[in-house]
Amino acid sequence: MTAGNGSGGAERPTRTGRRPGQSGAREAILAAARARFADAGFDKTSVRAVATDAGVDPALVHHYFGTKQQLFAAVVELPVDPESTLRIIESVPLNQLGENIIRAVVGVWDSPAGPGIVAAVRSLLAGSDDPTLARAFVSEVVLERIRLRIATADDDGRTRVALVASQMVGVLVGRKILAVEPLASMPASDLAAAVGPTLQRYLTGDIGQDR
Structure with missing residues (x-):
């Protein structure tokens, strides 16, 4: 009907x-x-x-x-939203940025979300995943926020944040993937005190770009 x-x-x-x-x-x-x-x-x-x-x-x-x-x-399947970490980094004085980057990022690595981040890095290092999106996320979201804090009329900061990224990857691999001691078990505060000055030099110090 x-x-x-x-x-x-x-x-x-x-x-x-x-x-x-x-x-x-x-x-x-x-x-x-x-x-x-x-x-x-x-x-x-x-x-x-x-x-x-x-x-x-x-x-x-x-x-x-x-x-x-x-x-x-x-x-990119990050197990944690980086916004809270980036807010911490953006809120500290510029001359304390290096140490606070280490402190904030290592805090995330050592948190319950850390294994997921380490697993993602392992896949990238092994060539299992296409690095295009991960690279874009790191460079266009994370590093860009830091770069904007340090950029000047004479230095756009791109080399500086790339050096910071290389240092952080090295610390991550040594601490979480290769578990090199005493780096692997070093308290985050001690690690920040040891590596922070190097990051600070990359960010705001002399890196010999004009030599």
Whole structure:
């Protein structure tokens, strides 16, 4: 029996093509964001563009992931949002930045989230994962926030933050992957006191760029 034209048989309006909130939208957003970030990087990727690619409303992206930075962290599968650590680093005096970077980052490595970070680094070092997104996250999100604090009219700070990154990777590998003693069991405060001055020189001291 065919429905009549009364209110009880009125046809429902056709969907616009956007995904409803509970039908694989989260996975679609992650896939779209992964492709966008890999192709365009962090700065040139917008939440609206990701939403369009995923076929959802931008509000749904914010609902699932919060900010664009948190979305990027989810894409690279970080077990912790770096925002709280970055806020600590940004709040300290410039002449104490090196020591506080070590203290804050080692605190995350030694936390319950640490094993997930170490596992991700192991995969990258072994060549199991494509380093493109991880490199973009480190350079465009984490290091960029530090660079903006130290950049001057004569020095954009890019070499300086790259040196900081190289030092931090070395400490991570020695402390958490190779477990070199006494580095592996050194209290975070002692490690900060030992390595912090080197980071501080990289950030604000003489690194011989003009020689």
